[in-house]
Amino acid sequence: MKTRSIRLYDTYQAKVREFVPIEEGKVSIYYCGPTVYNYVHIGNMRPVVTFDLLERVMKACGYEVHMISNYTDIDDKIIKRALEEKKSEKELSDYYIKAYEENLKGLNILPLENHPRVSNYIPEIVDFISKIMDNGYAYKAGGDVYFSVTDDPGYGKLSKMNVDDLISGSRVETNEAKKSPMDFALWKVTDDKGIKFDTKLGSGRPGWHTECVVMINSYFKKPTIDIHGGGFDLKFPHHENENAQSWAYSGKNLANYWMHVGFINLNNAKMSKSLGNIVLAKDAIEKYGGNVIRYLFISTYYRSPINFSSEAVETARVEVEKLKKFSDSFQVKFALNGLEPSDGINSEEFDEFLGYLADDLNVANAITVLDKVIKEGNKALRNSRTSSEELFKCYNTFNKMIDTLGLKFERKVVSEEDKKIYDDYLAAKKERNFDKSDKLREKLIERKIL
C-alpha cells in the first residue's frame, strides 16, 4: 500500500518536517507511560490520546504502526507508597495499571502492541549501563553509577539547554561524589526496605532515565526508532538524558522524530498535587464521558496548552452531542425507511480531512471538513429525492472520520414500537389531530427518535 505523506513537528530540529520512516511503510513509536503509584490525572492522558490519534492517522495514511508505551513500576514513589500501605510494589503497581487500563478503554484508545514494565528488564538495564561505563560515559561514585554529562558534547541539543548555563544556574542538589552537578544516576545502590535487585552493579535500582532507552532498544531491536515522545516536561531532563545514553551506548539518536504534548491547566493554573487542583482521569471520564474528554483533548493543537474549565468541557460536550445527534438521525432514517446499507464513501472529502490530520495533526482544520459533511448530510436527510446510496455514502464518510478521530458512538436502536409511534404521529398530523400528535411527539423526543 502506498503511504500518504505526513508532516510532524520534531522537537529535536525544532520544526515541522516531512515524515520519512526508517523502513518504508512502517513506523515505530514509543511514548513514555505512567509511573503507576496512583490514579493518573487528565494531564497524563493527553499524550496517550495524542499518540492514539497519531496511530489512527498513520494507519489511515497507509502505515503499519508499531507503537508501545511503558509502565514505570519501579520508582521511589511506588516504594514509598507500597511501604505505607504494607503491600508489595507489584501488588500496588498491578492495581494502578489495571485502573489506568480502564482509562484507556474509556477514552477509546487502540490496544498497544505492548506495555513493557521496567521490572522485567533489569538484566538488560544492567548490561546497558555496563556498556556505557565501558564506553567511558559513566562512572562509579560511592557505589552509584552516574552518567557523565560533560563527556557528551551533544548534551542539551534536544531540549536546547546549554550545559554551562545549567550548571551555573543550577539549583540541583550538590552531591560530593558526582563529577558535575548535572550528572544523573543510572544505578543507585541502596539497603532500604524497598524492592531491589542484586546485580553486578551492586544491590540497588536503576535510575529513571535508563528504562525507556533499554526497552526501546530491546523491543524494537534497533538503536533508533521513528518517533519518541511524551509530555512537554519530559523533554528535559528525561528525554535529553535518554538520548545522551543512546549516544553513549550506540552512537545514535534514540529517535528520528521527537514529539512533545502540551499541558492541561485547570482554570488557568498548572495542576499540581501540592495545590490540590488535580482532576483524575477516571473521574473526568465518568462524569463527562470518554468522547467529551477525548474531543476536548484533540480539538486543540497538541503542542498548545489546554485550559480545563467548565466552559471548555461544556463546549466539547455540545460538539459531541451534535455529532451523536447526526449519527442517530441517520440511523433513525435508515430504520424508519427500511433502507439497505451500502458501501462507499465520499473520498474527496475524506482525503481533505485526512490531509489536515496528516499535517502535524491539525484536528481543528480536519473538523472543519467534518462539519461540512454534517451540513451536507443534514440537507441530504431532508431532501426526499436523495437516494439511499447517497445517504449511506455520507454516513459512511462521517463514520470513517469519527473513527479516525477515535470517537465512538453506540448504534442507535430503533424498535418496532418506535416505528409504530412514528407512523401514528405522522397519521395524527395528517388528520390535523394536534393534541394527539403532540403527545406522540413527546414520546418520540423521549425516545430520541426526533
Add this chain to the structure above:
RNA sequence: GGUUCCUUAGCCAAGUUGGUAAGGCAACUGACUGCAACUCAGUCACCAUCGGUUCGAAUCCGGUAGGAACCUCCA
C-alpha cells in the same frame, strides 16, 4: 538569575514560504413548521499595544504591557 513560549470576536479555535482573517459554540435575523424542536441560510474581528521593514504584515524585526513554562520529581 538563565532559557523559551504565548496574547486572534462573548467563549473555544485555524491561519505553509507576508497579499487586507477557516470552522464551531453562544447571540441575532430569516426559511421550514399547525406551533415548536431539529435542520438549513444569513449577520457578527480595527488579529494585546507602540514603532520599524515593505507596494502590502495577524504573519518579519524591535520596544512596552499582561500571562505561562522549563532550569528540581513531574504528562
